[in-house]
Amino acid sequence: MRKTFKTNSALHRFMMTIVFLAVAAIVTSACGQEAGNGKLIITATTGMITDVVQQVGGEYVEASGLMGAGIDPHLYKASQGDVKKLDDADVVFYNGLHLEGKMAEMFEELEQRKPTVAVSKYLTEEQLHAAPDQGAGMHDPHIWFNVKLWISATEVIRDTLIEKDPSHADYYKEHAAAYIKELEKLDAYAKEQMALIPEASRILVTAHDAFGYFGEAYGLTVTGLQGMNTMSEYGSKDVSKLRDFLVEKKIKAVFIESSVPKKSIESVIEGARKLGHEVTIGGELFSDAMGDAGTVEGTYIGMVKHNVDTIVAALK
Known part of the structure; x- marks a missing residue:
């Protein structure tokens, strides 16, 4: 009788260990990669967005973009590797305004699970250009070509990082402010x-x-x-x-x-x-x-x- 009790106890401990490891894996997955090295894992679509994330997030983010040099976002289709990057990310940034038209359904699905943010979301109807050749209610997505509008995109990224990682809010604010000053100089230079x-x-x-x-x-x-x-x-x-x-x-x-x-x-x-x-x-x-x-x-x-x-x- 005593021998059976010991065997059952050992089995119980073994089963509890398995359950603990399974729960830990689920929690780690739910938290994304953020818990791994203390950095937010960010996936962005275009290089322009990825660059701003790196400028604002600095040492507290690990940012990667899906679309490199010479890639047309209008025609882009996500690969299996891209899907994994999006799944692993703590935050996903995209342009919006149907620039990444072939990925729209993917963004809708991701929004149910994690912050999936269009950097154009602060722009008003008055600031946007209509795109009648794309259909009623559509807008020109090439907002980065007006540096003032790209300042708005920078603010979206700053605010999202602060919301996701409030412990480094001052850092994100400081880096965003410094980068916006550089953008203001760029705007003046272009004029x-x-x-x-x-x-x-x-x-x-x-x-x-x-x-x-x-x-x-x-x-x-x-x-x-x-x-x-x-x-x-x-x-x-x-x-x-x-x-x-x-x-x-x-x-x-x-x-x-x-x-x-x-x-x-x-x-x-x-x-x-x-x-x-x-x-x-x-x-x-x-x-x-x-x-x-x-x-x-x-x-x-x-x-x-x-x-x-x-x-x-x-x-x-």
């Missing part, structure tokens, strides 16, 4: 540089219509071959229309984009040439993606400065 272009030459022609906010903020007329979303197809009528626009306005330079195949804009250049009007490529702009990691253009501020300097050099 000063664009003023160097003769008014008649302030026409920006690109592969797709991503620079509407940029044009409004810094005084340029903007047009693109494709619509605001690169999922929209362009045809011969679009090419002819843009070709005629270049000839009529005597535009000498157009721009390719790092995330859009340049063959689209090359067909317009060739069409203008056949009409006796020479147009050159003024340079490559970063539109829906930043430059390579580790380069100046691989940061938001560096990307915007590159675009400004490239545009001014070609049009001035």
Whole structure:
């Protein structure tokens, strides 16, 4: 009888250990990776958002982005690896306004389990541009091209980090304030540089219509071959229309984009040439993606400065 009791006790302890480990695993999973190294694990979609998270979160976040240099977010589909990054994250940041159109259902599902935040959420209807070619009630998602609007995105990220990790609130506030000062300098720089272009030459022609906010903020007329979303197809009528626009306005330079195949804009250049009007490529702009990691253009501020300097050099 005594022997049976000992055996049952040992079995009981073994079973309790298994239950404890199972519960611990569930709790660890529910808490995300935050408990592992004291850092918030952040997954963002575009490089522009990832950069701001790193600037504001500093040493208290571990941020990774899904979309690297040259990646078009309009066409992006999440891989198995991306799904794991999203599942493992404590917080997910995305642009919103249907920029990441193929991931919309995924964000809705994630919102049920963890903070899944659109950095555009503080922007008002008055601040946003309508996107009639995308459907009723749709907006232009390229908000990062107006630096003032990107300050709003920075504030969303700051407030979300504070809410998730209030013990480091002062740190996030201080880093956000310092970064916003740099953004204000960038905004002033863009305005000063664009003023160097003769008014008649302030026409920006690109592969797709991503620079509407940029044009409004810094005084340029903007047009693109494709619509605001690169999922929209362009045809011969679009090419002819843009070709005629270049000839009529005597535009000498157009721009390719790092995330859009340049063959689209090359067909317009060739069409203008056949009409006796020479147009050159003024340079490559970063539109829906930043430059390579580790380069100046691989940061938001560096990307915007590159675009400004490239545009001014070609049009001035």
